[in-house]
Amino acid sequence: MSAGARAKPHASSKAAVLDAIRAAGTISRVGLATATGFTGPTISALVRRLIEEGLVVETGRAESTGGKRRILLQLNHTAxxxxxxxxxxxxxxxxxxxxxxxxxxxxxxxxxxxxxxxxxxxxxxxxxxxxxxxxxxxxxxxxxxxxxxxxxxxxxxxxxxxxxxxxxxxxxxxxxxxxxxxxxxxxxxxxATAAALGEHWSGGFGGATSAAVVHLGTGIGAGLVINGITYRGPNGNAGEFGHICVDMDGPECWCGARGCAEVMAGTAAVVTAVQADAALAEAVGLGTRRRRVSTVADFAAISRAASRGEPGALALLERSARYIAAAARSLANIMDLEVLVLTGPGFAIAGSVYLPVVQQELQRTAFSRAAQPVDVRLSRSAAxxxxxxxxxxxxxxxxxxLSQAARLPERLDAEPVxxxxxxxxxxxx
Amino acid sequence: MSAGARAKPHASSKAAVLDAIRAAGTISRVGLATATGFTGPTISALVRRLIEEGLVVETGRAESTGGKRRILLQLNHTAxxxxxxxxxxxxxxxxxxxxxxxxxxxxxxxxxxxxxxxxxxxxxxxxxxxxxxxxxxxxxxxxxxxxxxxxxxxxxxxxxxxxxxxxxxxxxxxxxxxxxxxxxxxxxxxxATAAALGEHWSGGFGGATSAAVVHLGTGIGAGLVINGITYRGPNGNAGEFGHICVDMDGPECWCGARGCAEVMAGTAAVVTAVQADAALAEAVGLGTRRRRVSTVADFAAISRAASRGEPGALALLERSARYIAAAARSLANIMDLEVLVLTGPGFAIAGSVYLPVVQQELQRTAFSRAAQPVDVRLSRSAAxxxxxxxxxxxxxxxxxxLSQAARLPERLDAEPVxxxxxxxxxxxx
Incomplete structure (x- = not known):
């Protein structure tokens, strides 16, 4: 694969079968035909190749449902x-x-x-x-x-x-x-798109047909998943959550627009607001003599101060959370979101402040709330x-x-690692 | 079809073939196989049924490309x-x-x-x-x-x-x-979703993979089209453009949230702002003695006043346009939009004020502008x-x-209407 190319989900029938086996855990050939829509002979041929390449193994038989007991397949995880x-x-x-x-x-x-x-x-x-x-x-x-x-x-x-x-x-x-x-x-x-894919693979979206992650790191981004497929947009710029407008007349963002969520509420905006208040900066350990490591590290210091009761730090985090919540509402109302997962180092650090604010805002104001409230969660692996x-x-x-050089075990137990x-x-x- | 059911695009292979013929204008059976992915025999059988039902007619032969000249098919438009x-x-x-x-x-x-x-x-x-x-x-x-x-x-x-x-x-x-x-x-x-579908059918989106309409009527909505399919969201609430937040601390909207695009910039918001200024209301013909017809009719009166040079009316329309443009930016940055079409009676009336404001905002600030500027247009059939x-x-x-009762002509020329x-x-x- 050439550098910079995009991953194409299910671009080959073999990849589709592999993905169906992964999603099921264990599955029979008949089950695979149902799951993928391929014919029985196609499935048989693809599975034969996957077994020859060591990617899939047979792992026992399903319980009898009257007829022949079907052989189950699973991924050879360590292949x-x-x-x-x-x-x-x-x-x-x-x-x-x-x-x-x-x-x-x-x-x-x-x-x-x-x-x-x-x-x-x-x-x-x-x-x-x-x-x-x-x-x-x-x-x-x-x-x-x-x-x-x-x-x-x-x-x-x-x-x-x-x-x-x-x-x-x-x-x-x-x-x-x-x-x-x-x-x-x-x-x-x-x-952010990768974080959404990771959440999808780890089951964090449940069976939602419309889901997103908001990723708070040095910047803010969102990754969108529609019907189980990551949506990147024609230029790979979908989900630019940090550039949702939350204040038409707000300060200018690095992107050239005014009042973007990122310039109003990102980790850098919170750090800058603390630094603008010398006493607060000193109180949270961001005084002028401290060596700057990174925005996220400074944000972590502010969050620690907030949790030990520093009111100025907490107020700034809560203000940031209100802007993030307003942008989340716009995202939810455009995508008709079912699940929104907060992820990335920023939410790993300060999720306890942000989560309730975003949850309450969407519970109270998301357009779909009468039909189905948006399920807002913290990622289990936000960092x-x-x-x-x-x-x-x-x-x-x-x-x-892979290249032919790679020798692979035929069986799961062939190389215990x-x-x-x-x-x-x-x-x- | 039961009432309230959603239209399922391409839910049947026959519908898919009909749609491919519609999109192409005229097309051969071989072309249909390429366009739909169905096999030759499947296409032959489906086309035979469509001709029997009078929905499709044979309409001549394509120019020879060396082999047999292929018979072309087209919709029987009046069927x-x-x-x-x-x-x-x-x-x-x-x-x-x-x-x-x-x-x-x-x-x-x-x-x-x-x-x-x-x-x-x-x-x-x-x-x-x-x-x-x-x-x-x-x-x-x-x-x-x-x-x-x-x-x-x-x-x-x-x-x-x-x-x-x-x-x-x-x-x-x-x-x-x-x-x-x-x-x-x-x-x-x-x-709004219907307006997007109508725009898609009439070719207003060109070949865009990510397109939307914003529909300005009594309210404001958006219809989204991704890869040629209307995206409604799991609860049918996708594209709630009117409820994109443009001012976190703005006035409360009927939806329960604050600072929505609709409460800041919808036709009703413009009419209310004019009515709050007695002199302006009189000047644009919305004085207290006038019979109220509808919000859109009042909005039309304001727009007519603006175009004959009433500065107060123009200023209010331009303010509304700035909010719509800010919300359009959020929509573009979430969806990575290629085409945005302004439609509905509001834009049919006042498009000349709104179009340049939205165009300039997205030209200047849309996140994807370096890769591909968003093409912002007025619908050719906005009303x-x-x-x-x-x-x-x-x-x-x-x-x-249809029911068997309907008798259909076998040929296009069988019933000239x-x-x-x-x-x-x-x-x-």
Whole structure:
């Protein structure tokens, strides 16, 4: 797969069958025909290939329903792995998932900050190698790397606006550079869209037909999922939640418009408001003598101060939450949302302040409330959602099959590998 | 079809083939197989049935490309008709379209106002009969009636919020009542969604994959079209443009939220602002002695005053346009819009004020502007878009085939009917 290409869900019949097996856990060939709409002979042929490639295994028989007991199939979870990377200003988050999307290793390293793209790519390649080696997975089994970051990501020019922290990345051929540095296929996407995909894979949307995540990090973005498919829009700019207008005459945003949710209520807006009040800045530990780490780290300091009872810090967070809630209402009323999940480091840090404000606003004012209230939740993996989604991008794409070099076990038990969920290290805060 | 049921686009393979023929104008069987993805034998069988039912005719041969010259197919336009009704407070708009969606007759009557639903249904049935008879179409060829109105429409309870002008319709079994009164199948929908469908059918979106209409009437709504399919949302409440928040601390809207686009900028908001200024109200002809007709009629008076140079009227329209533009920006940034069409009576009246304001705002601030500017246009049929879309709902649904009673000509030329575009009458303004 060339760098910058988008993952195409269900682009091949094989990928569709794999996805149906993943979603079901265990399933018979007859069940697969029903789930995918393919004919019996097509399913038989596809399953034969998937078993030959070691991606799927037979795992016993279903209970008899009168006729022949059907053989059940399941993914060979350890047959393939995917790397997910969330590149952000304040932190680089890496996960390794198995073929089912389960996280088997995770590391967090310092963010990209103002570093040169080339330097970041070299470091990222090293950190990916260390992640893979940390739990003894053969590199040949790694399908590829999903890398996600704020703003639209692509090697194509003119795709959209780069947020301020990513300006020096504009025009940099990120996908190609990372493919060269890692020797692995690379797929790029927006971090909010990836977070939505990750939430979808982990079942966080339930069976909702219209769902979204709002991702609060250095910026604010949303990822939209309609009928189980991520909606990116024709230019990959769908879900620009941070640029929903909440005040027509508000201050100018970096995007050129006025009163955007991000300029009124993003983590940077909260940090700036605290810094504008010297006494408050001192009280929350953001005085002039403190070394600046990242916006998200400063936001975390404000949130800690709020939870230990600092009223100025709490008031600013609540004000931010009211703007986020107003923008969430616009999103809900446009998409007719059933589920809204708050995710990303900002909500991982201060979700207890934001969640009730957004919940109450949508309960009270969402247009669909009479038919069906919007279910507003915090993500169960708010801090790593984008990285998990980045790995899911790889699994969802057509990277299968691998190069012939990769030898794969025929059976689940052929190579027992211990796969604990391991937080290997963290350099952030 | 039961009343209140939603039209399912392409719900049957026959409907899919009909739609592909409609979209192409003329097309061969081989072309149909490519366009629909069906196999050659499936296409042959479906086309045979469509010809037997008189819906499709063979119309000559394509130019030779070396092999056998292929027979071309086209719709038998006059084989079926559909009625579209836009029920609104200020006007009832009726259209009759042929099988291709072309309007062959149109009438406008006084609006539903505060009349009792039963009375409106009786009148509507009579007006539909007169419309059909006015150009001599056999009633047996009319597939059904699409009726659209502001707010979510369904006979199911608890579907959403009824706008103030429709409150006395809540719980009224509109679909069933109109089916009984007309003897025709009835399909209901929201007027903004119907306007989007009408725009899509008439080619107003070009080939855009992400398009919307904003419909300015008594209220404000949007209809969304993604990849050629209208997106209604799980509760039929998608595209509630009037309830996008443009001022978090603004006045309360009838929906219960604050600072909605509709309460800040809708036709009623403009009329109320004029009425609050006695001198201005007198100057635009909305003085206290004038008989109130409808909000849209009052809005038309304000617009006429603005165009003859009344500065107060123009300023209020421009203020409204700025709010609509801010909400349009939120919509564009969420959906990654390629095309936005302004439609409905409000824009039919005052489009020359609104269009440049919305165009400039999106040109200057839409997030995707670097990749692709949003194409903002006025609808070519802004006054009747919803009624045309209502008829398209019928054509799009699975109402085909008709009762066996309807006798249909086998050939296009078997029954020459004059089908002028006829504005039969108007009682409004």
């Amino acid at each position: 393939r792995y995917a790397v997910g990377v969330h590149l952000d200003h304040g932190a680089m988050t890496y996960v390794l998932t198995d073929l089912a999307g389960t996280v088997v290793a995770r590391i967090v390293r310092r963010g990209a900050g103002a570093e040169e793209p080339d330097t970041v790519v070299s470091r990222t390649a090293e950190e990916i190698s260390r992640l893979i080696e940390s739990i003894g997975v053969q590199r040949g089994r790694v399908l590829g790397v999903g890398l996600v970051s704020p703003g639209p990501r692509s090697s194509a020019p003119g795709v959209g606006l780069a947020p301020p922290t990513m300006r020096h990345w504009e025009g940099f051929p990120l996908g190609e550079a990372l493919e060269r540095a890692t020797g692995l296929p690379v797929v790029l996407d927006n971090d 790593t959602a984008s990285a998990v989604g980045a790995a899911a991008l790889v699994l969802e794409s057509e990277l299968v099959p 211990a796969l604990p969920y391991s937080l290997v290290a963290s350099e952030v805060d | 079926r008709y559909a009625v579209g009704v836009h029920l609104d407070h200020g006007a009832m708009t009726y259209v009759l379209t042929d099988l291709a969606g072309t309007v062959v007759a149109r009438i406008v009557r006084r609006g539903a106002g505060a009349e009792e639903p039963d009375t409106v249904v009786s009148r509507t049935a009579e007006e539909i009969s007169r419309l059909i008879e006015s150009i001599g179409v056999q009633r047996g060829r009319v597939l059904g009636v699409g009726l659209v109105s502001p707010g979510p429409r369904s006979s199911a309870p608890g579907v959403g919020l009824a706008p103030p002008t429709m409150r006395h319709w809540e719980g009224f079994p509109l679909g069933e009542a109109l089916e009984r009164a007309t003897g025709l199948p009835v399909v209901l929908d929201n007027d 009747t878009a919803s009624a045309v879309g209502a008829a398209a709902l019928v054509l799009e649904s699975e109402l085909v085939p 004059a089908l002028p575009y006829s504005l039969v009458a108007s009682e409004v303004d």
